[in-house]
Amino acid sequence: MQGRLLVVGGGPAGVAAATAAAQAGFRVLLAERGCRLGGQLSVAGRAFSRRALWLRWSSWAEAELKARSVEVRLNTAVTAEDCAAWERVVLATGARSAGLSVRSPGRIAVLSAWEAILRPTPLTGSIVVFDGDGEWPALDAAELLATHGLAVYLVTPAETPGHGLRKGERGAYLDRLDALSVRLMPRHDLALCPDGHPAQLRDLAAGRVRPFPLNLGAIVVAAGRISEDHLAAQLRVHPKIRRVGDAVQPRCLEDAITEGTRVVESLRDASSDLS
Ligand SMILES: Cc1cc2nc3c(=O)[nH]c(=O)nc-3n(C[C@H](O)[C@H](O)[C@H](O)COP(=O)(O)OP(=O)(O)OC[C@H]3O[C@@H](n4cnc5c(N)ncnc54)[C@H](O)[C@@H]3O)c2cc1C
Structure with missing residues (x-):
């Protein structure tokens, strides 16, 4: 037996770390603050294109x-005090949706892409989805809302929605969005009032503003992901801490699983990676 190990966070990185460490002979406790395992993958799994991946991962x-x-x-939300009782800790606390810098224009709801994916049903009317980060959440939200029969406008300041994704993956998204009649508005931005309320859409190529679509029901914003690093910041003096996955920096599933699986090798050495 290698000793006891606390893994904080039950997303893909934490589950990979917990299973690999248990296989290597550690006695492992995996603590997750939510009511289910999966982290961001459980949000991604709501999108139709990720359903099969989510079901496969969760049963595995x-x-x-x-x-x-x-x-x-x-x-079980783990605190710094909880960690103090453990000789070895893996922090797989992942990432959260970045806060919205956009405020609601009157009665129009402004919500994050994560919220729209998790609770699409109360939304009605035309929906402007703002892809501010070029990642999966805006595209997943647009696809999910369009599948619920809503008129979706996918707006991005970039040349194309999902500009940060691999070409093949982006192409597959754009084909599905086209089939659902999602209207793409590349090189458009939200024109904000000084108080942060979105006033109109700004066409960056033509240099003019356009009104929002008629019957605007909500503005859904994907503003990026931020590492959950509060615990890491409080634990700088702990001797055997390792951070893995999006807790280090928001990236992708493959990185999270690879780092989680490999962390066990370095746990046998003594020093922390937080200094
Ligand atoms: C909508 C969406 C779609 C995506 N699609 C893709 C895709 O197609 N391909 C891809 O490669 N990646 C995709 N990603 C990104 C991918 O899901 C993440 O990179 C991956 O889940 C990171 O895994 P993680 O375990 O590091 O962190 P997370 O998945 O964020 O898991 C961290 C877990 O730690 C828990 N936690 C945090 N703090 C504490 C604490 N103090 N105590 C206990 N538990 C805690 C959280 O509740 C969470 O469950 C997507 C992300 C989103 C949001």
Whole structure:
């Protein structure tokens, strides 16, 4: 037996770390503050294109954690004090949606792409989805809302929505959005009033403003992802801490799983990576 290990966060990186460490002989406790495992993948799994991946991952995770006798505690938000009792800790606390710098124009709801993906049903009318980061959330939100029958306008200041994604992946999204009649508005920005209320759309190529679509029901904003690093900041003096996945920097599923799986090798050495 290698000793006891606390893994904080039950997203893809935390589950990979917990199962690999248990396989290597550690006695592992995996603590997740939410009511289910999966982290951001559980948000991504609401989108139709990720449904199969989510179902495959979640049944694999459940079976693997059980087979490796990992103790799993849901609804458990770990604090710095909790970590102090553990000799080794893996921080797989992931990332959250960046806060919205856009405020609601009157009665129009402004919400994040994550919120729209998780709760699409109350929305009605035309929806402006603002892709401010070029990642998956805006595209997933646009696809999901269009599938619910809403008129969706996908707006981005970049040349194309999803500009940060691989070409093939972006192409597949754009084909599906086209089939759902999502209207793409590249090189457009939200023209904000000084108080942060979106006033109109700004056509960056033509240099003029346009009104919002008629019957605007909501503005959905994808403003990027931010690492959850509060715990890491409080734990600088802990001897055996490792950070993995989006807790280091928001990236992708593959990086999260690879880092989680490999962390066990470095846990046998003593020094922390937080200094
Ligand atoms: C809508 C969407 C679509 C995406 N689509 C793709 C895609 O197609 N391909 C791809 O490669 N990537 C995609 N990603 C990104 C990918 O999901 C993430 O990179 C990956 O989930 C990161 O894994 P993680 O375990 O590091 O962090 P997370 O998935 O963020 O998991 C971290 C977990 O830690 C928990 N936690 C945080 N603090 C504490 C605490 N103090 N105590 C206990 N638990 C805590 C959180 O509740 C969370 O469950 C997508 C992300 C989103 C939001």
